[in-house]
Amino acid sequence: MPERLHDVVVVGGGPAGLAVALGCARAGLDAVVCEKRAGVVDKACGEGLMPGAVRALTALGVDPPGYPIGGITYRQGALSAHAAFRGGPGRGVRRTVLHDALRTEVIRHGVPVLPIAVTDLSQHGDHVRAGGLRARYLVAADGLHSAVRDLVGLSGDGTAGSTCPPRWGLRRHYALAPTTDAVEVTWAARSEAYVTPVGPDAIGVAVLSSVRGGFTEQLAAFPDLAARISGAEPVSSVRGAGPLRQRASGRVAGRVLLVGDAAGYVDALTGEGLALSLSTAAELVRCLRADRPADYDRAWKRTSRRSRWLTETLLWARGRPALARRIVPATVLAPRLFAAVVDQLAR
Template sequence: MLKHLHDVVVAGGGPAGLAVALGCAQAGLDVVVCEKRPGVIDKACGEGLMPGAVRALGALGVDPPGHPIQGITYRQGSTVARAAFRTGSGRGVRRTALHSALRCAVERHGVPMLTSPIRTFSQHSDHIRAEGLRARYLVAADGLHSTVRELAGLTKVNTACSTWVPRWGLRRHYALAPFTDTVEVTWASQSEAYVTPVGPNTIGVAILSSVRGGFTQQLSAFPDLSARIADAEPISSVRGAGPFRQHASSRVAGRVLLVGDAAGYVDALTGEGLAVSLVTAAELVRCIRLDRPADYERAWKRTSRRSRWLTEALLWSRRQPSLAQRIVPAAAKNPWLFALAVNQLAR
């Protein structure tokens, strides 16, 4: 007797994978999630949800607790640029709180959560077999260094840019009342520090850098920020992620579809990764419902284009010595332009 045929198997139980699973369940599809890590998963993350991400979660019926975010602030020395969101508030949300809210919603819909990773799979004309499961589609939501993407032959080695420099991220939380209602980004010569209010008495500090080093070492590049949090108690361990840039040759290979970081990633510089993951997850579910997986590649490119282009442009400027020190002064001198860029990402 043939084993039960699911509509979708999702490899990876992070926010992107859970968003796909929840969307599939709400659409009446038979979906199962495979994630080797049980329970709530933490991850290095800036934890600032753009207004678009808050709306995308709301469309799924998910409303995680957090702290309102009204915009983005850039700092470099005494120079400050601030842009307010025009399309509603964002939200600072602990990664664990976000994951818990999504996981609870998925469980309420009766979606099975299996603690077994997808290590192998085989494609057939009308289904996929993976770790004893049969499904019409396999969704790879297993992160930056996706195993399924590699197995599907979709991992693309970046040989086009000889000047590419890997970047990593570190994050820690502090028991400190937020001193801003924005995500505050402080720029140093080779790194950026993000301060995100995630609760009434908690902030998250994330540092993105092209130089490897421990959290304390990285924080030393930001003396003003270091002084502000010097007496605050660290309330989480340091978590890291990277290298960020990952290339995929396509988001679709037959009945395999990529979503979230597994679909390809530029950088965390603009803080829009979760928003893009949620929006593209909705497009993926739509394409599966229509049984038109090939349409997803075009949909992914369309919905992520603005974010990819703006992030690439900012990264390129960051790598130019003559331009890097002018980013924040230019934002402060041209607040309308800074606001335009921020709200292009926020919507």
């Protein structure tokens, strides 16, 4: 009996990989997902879905429950600036809830999710072999520290060309009712705290910082937030990720394509990670459906250009103390500019 040839093997069963698998199935392609971790997978994540991410999920037939998000608020000391989303609401969604919704839809479409760890890979004229499977294409969606990216020689120096120090993220949930429908971003000297409503009785608290330390240590830079959650019950363990910046020298190596964090990552500062993963996943599926994988790198650059530019610019300012102190005051003094930037982020 001839060995089965799949259209696509997806390595990594997080949101980016599942979005590719689901997109492939909806396009009539035979896909299979390799994910070594069993069940629903959690990850350090701000969990605020921008309106563009909500629309991308809707296009895939996925509608995870969560809490409506109407905009973004920046805080620094007594200063505060708010910008509403113009094109519809975003949504605060627990990472586990999002993963479960995507995984359920993938399985409903008949896509196998196999407990396989891919540690070797070989490319041939018309197919790829990995994890005991054979496919026309392989999609690497295995995260920030992608093993497949290393295997195909697409890993770049994460610090090359950057004057900013490495940054890490930590996240925990608390049993507290949201006091606003906005993602609240509080700025400190070397870190930012993000409070995201993820349900009627729960918030997620994430800290991004260039200084390493435990969650309690990081919260010391945000005394008002620390006081607000001091009596609240934690409803999840602390999860961390980093260093956040990861470079890829390209997104395509023969029949292997990178998506999500594996394709290269700047920072979580603007909260666009999931929206970008979903939009580039759709581009990847389009290229595979047309049997034109080489087009994907250009499509990825085009789709991610605005997000990368905004994130790099804000991160550049964040890395300069004199400028960083002026970011929130600038949003207060120029509310229309802040609203325009948020509108760009929300697309």
